[in-house]
Amino acid sequence: MRIEAVDLFYLTMPEVTDAGDGSQDALVVRVRAGEYTGWGECEASPLVSIAAQVCPMSHGACRPVGASVLGQGLDGPEDIARMRDLVKMHSMDLLQAAHTWSGIEMALWDILGQARGAPVWRLLGYDKAYPKTPYASMLFGDDPEGTLQGAKAARAQNYRAVKMGWGPYGQGSVALDAEHVMAAREGLGPEGILLIDAGQIWREDVAAAAARLPALQEAGATWLEEPFTGHALDAYGTLAAQSPVRLAGGEAAHNAEMARHLIDYGRVGFIQIDCGRIGGLAPAKEVADHAVAKGVTYVNHTFTSHLALAASLQPFVGLEEHRICEYPFTPKAVALALSDRHILPDANGEIVLPDAPGLGIAGNPEGMRDYLVDVEIRVQGKVLYQTPAL
């Protein structure tokens, strides 16, 4: 079959704040090929990613992503690999291309899975989909009391694992950060899995990160996430060598190599991949294979919708030992509305992928309509993009 249409839908909440909450808007991708409709989602600036899909060619190595996808044949995984190679060569100098391609790639796998009547994880090489233990991902409270209440709320909802991140953490004193971490532990209870996310706050400053380690160890944190910028391999490696708490990172990876380097040179213990940024499911599976080989645990990065969640589970759902997964705990309404179903924790507090062909979750045009953003991009009087009909 041929890829006949790639439509990008920019969705948003009526009001977007500067909180570190990535579920306030979304870029949903719909691909049509033959009789199938596939869905995907970019974890990226919607407007900029749309521009990367439709921009005029600058030269042979700076072409729009769309030029490498539209009209291409799609009959097997080798076609997705071929298009990936086209994007890499023809959009080499288009930095945003990886983010745009990520959502498209998911939708291509969704279509292949539907055509073969198989879940995507099977096409990726797994025999079985194992349940995952979701962690409730939330922002630190404005003060330790707020953090305590947040952790308590998650526990009350049967979550055995909680991640606290961003907000005031790392912005004030070491002592205040310790109070937040202890409050999170108290709210979660002694048995819960506690994860701490610094949101790159210390850039490349190893000493600033190291000063927080004693409190993290005392609170029994399972990991310290993103102490540094996504490219700070040396800082990661230096901190890892002295840290009693394992490091986690990788969400910024926009190709498989970046994630591999964070494992090999940055010595993280957990590699966190956002399929909506790294180029979709195939490079994520490549990272999962590398993580297994290196004794590192793979974890998804998902702070948005259940469509993104369904996609992000595929590359590691066959790894029984890689147990915890990020779960959007309090997504904004737009993130819930955009998919046709949701993945809810069962009585054991675990989640399982829907047993269905493709990704198992589709876009929900009806739900998206209320959040759809009207965009028009004109170049030399020609309309390159106009929000398509849902």
Place this chain on the structure above:
Amino acid sequence: MRIEAVDLFYLTMPEVTDAGDGSQDALVVRVRAGEYTGWGECEASPLVSIAAQVCPMSHGACRPVGASVLGQGLDGPEDIARMRDLVKMHSMDLLQAAHTWSGIEMALWDILGQARGAPVWRLLGYDKAYPKTPYASMLFGDDPEGTLQGAKAARAQNYRAVKMGWGPYGQGSVALDAEHVMAAREGLGPEGILLIDAGQIWREDVAAAAARLPALQEAGATWLEEPFTGHALDAYGTLAAQSPVRLAGGEAAHNAEMARHLIDYGRVGFIQIDCGRIGGLAPAKEVADHAVAKGVTYVNHTFTSHLALAASLQPFVGLEEHRICEYPFTPKAVALALSDRHILPDANGEIVLPDAPGLGIAGNPEGMRDYLVDVEIRVQGKVLYQTPAL
């Protein structure tokens, strides 16, 4: 003073081909602060980089670049560093941000230099600007005869160094590639500096690159450039360990860390920085310092205008031993028209930076007018970008 305006101008040739010629379009940046006008240039997809400047905020770590620049104070280098940090934190999840910021950052240095009556290289910490030996950067011919003629033409114009790249190289047989390399050497003469650019053609395939080494050695090539993708540190390191010819790379670096890793892990002998991608002049200077410490030679990457050339020389013009520099040999008319002056080789075949405050070369509104692209971006009926008046 305050930054009052940041205007982006998308320029293009009437026709853009899929040749690997990056001078077919341009994104010029004009910044106004106090009584000064500064100029810069992004080496990037113009439309996508414009979108990154004006896009709506997605969340606290995915804001438009413009939000971190407009209205800011600009009185010294520390203000540029402060804005860089703002962009890094507030546009963390906006992949294209580095490319947009690059041109703005140059313009900020240009303004600071003008305000202090000093060339930018002095503000970057150098005492003296040394002449550079330009290499004529050109594409391989369609066949070895074409390559021969190209190299002869460069030699006839007094160039002592030539870089041949892209075109058919690496796409056919090892034997054909050898013929091209030998033809380039013949055209250039036995004394000339010969540089070969593979344009990432082998992705991560070390064996394919290694098969070309004997011919490169026989032809006395000074470097093999970009055999692999910009993030393929392991492939670079493996090839470097077995290559009699030094490797060159780095043009894809969109932050200083990427370039540092290519030196430390990829073991390149030449680090090539495009100031229009890496985030401007300060991170490029940081890379130059690291190169000096590691015994690696810094080279600019410039395939576009003389405005970009003037900017790209600043971070290493004070390094006497880092002698050769990339020089746009046959740029398209738009690239020549956009700047108010040009840097021409002297009788010795060397170039020197204009002795003037700031970058020493400014944008030329008159020349740009013929190439200006009319762009309009509308979101929810609101115009976020419209081509500004020149």
